[in-house]
Amino acid sequence: MIILNILFAIAWMALNNAYTPVDFVAGLLFGFLVIIVSRRVLTREPLSLQSWFTFSARRNYPLLVWRWAAFIVFGFWSIVKANIVMARIVLSPQLRLQPGIIAIPLDITSEIGITILSNLITLTPGTVALDVSSDRKTLYLHAMDARDPDALRRETKQEFERRVMELLP
Amino acid sequence: MSLLEIVTLALTALGVLFIFLSSVGLIRLPDVYTRVHASGKSATLGVVGVLLGVAVYYVDLRVALEMLALIVFFFITAPVAAHMLDRAAYLTGVKPVAGTAPDDLEGAYNRETRSLR
Numbered sequence: 663m664i665i666l667n668i669l670f671a672i673a674w675m676a677l678n679n680a681y682t683p684v685d686f687v688a689g690l691l692f693g694f695l696v697i698i699v700s701r702r703v704l705t706r707e708p709l710s711l712q713s714w715f716t717f718s719a720r721r722n723y724p725l726l727v728w729r730w731a732a733f734i735v736f737g738f739w740s741i742v743k744a745n746i747v748m749a750r751i752v753l754s755p756q757l758r759l760q761p762g763i764i765a766i767p768l769d770i771t772s773e774i775g776i777t778i779l780s781n782l783i784t785l786t787p788g789t790v791a792l793d794v795s796s797d798r799k800t801l802y803l804h805a806m807d808a809r810d811p812d813a814l815r816r817e818t819k820q821e822f823e824r825r826v827m828e829l830l831p
Numbered sequence: 832m833s834l835l836e837i838v839t840l841a842l843t844a845l846g847v848l849f850i851f852l853s854s855v856g857l858i859r860l861p862d863v864y865t866r867v868h869a870s871g872k873s874a875t876l877g878v879v880g881v882l883l884g885v886a887v888y889y890v891d892l893r894v895a896l897e898m899l900a901l902i903v904f905f906f907i908t909a910p911v912a913a914h915m916l917d918r919a920a921y922l923t924g925v926k927p928v929a930g931t932a933p934d935d936l937e938g939a940y941n942r943e944t945r946s947l948r
Contacts, residue, residue, distance in 0.1 A: 741876060745849055761928065790867055793914065793947055
């Protein structure tokens with residue numbers, strides 16, 4: 663779908679005979695509209711009113727685009743937060759740390775999904791992804807504040823893994 | 832001073848501030864694992880701040896796209912570097928600072944094959 667969207671944008675530029683980045687973005691937007699209107703045809707879903715609502719999430723291109731955008735905003739906000747938390751720890755007069763290394767069972771299975779999840783964990787407050795077990799089922803992370811390992815485990819699974827799993831298997 | 836110059840200055844200053852804080856963290860924090868937090872995290876926003884400052888300074892789409900690409904690459908590579916440092920430290924037997932608890936990695940590595948349970 664994303665490839666189709668880019669092809670639409672290129673076709674748009676060719677038909678307009680205008681090759682500036684602005685035209686490319688315009689092409690992307692109009693291509694996106696075309697895909698929304700014709701998505702049931704493009705994915706060979708049966709043409710019925712019902713299929714508008716029962717469309718599976720992973721093939722729903724508009725929803726995926728929205729989720730990726732939300733994910734990027736969420737990721738960037740987490741990074742800003744992580745830096746502020748870090749600054750506060752570094753500048754506090756007394757370092758009172760309770761670091762720990764915590765194992766987290768993974769539900770996410772794809773390599774790219776695990777990569778994105780561990781990158782996200784490293785860039786977010788208080789945690790660094792340390793390693794993934796050889797069978798890709800456990801993620802080890804180092805936390806600055808590991809006073810409550812279970813809360814950290816729960817938070818990581820619900821906040822981060824769920825978000826990544828919505829995008830990748 | 833024009834508005835663009837002020838924005839450039841603010842972004843670059845913010846970037847430099849965070850890079851400075853991450854160096855302070857490198858000195859103050861007690862062990863490798865906590866120091867990786869400082870270098871891997873504070874540095875990201877620092878570099879992003881400086882790069883955005885450059886993008887604003889030139890007011891040029893090409894430069895802005897280049898900076899955007901650099902930021903994306905940085906977000907991809909910085910956590911990998913942090914992971915490699917931590918992993919190498921643990922595999923070569925660097926002990927975490929006293930008081931590190933829990934340590935779920937304790938005994939989980941097979942140091943010969945470097946596989947991890």
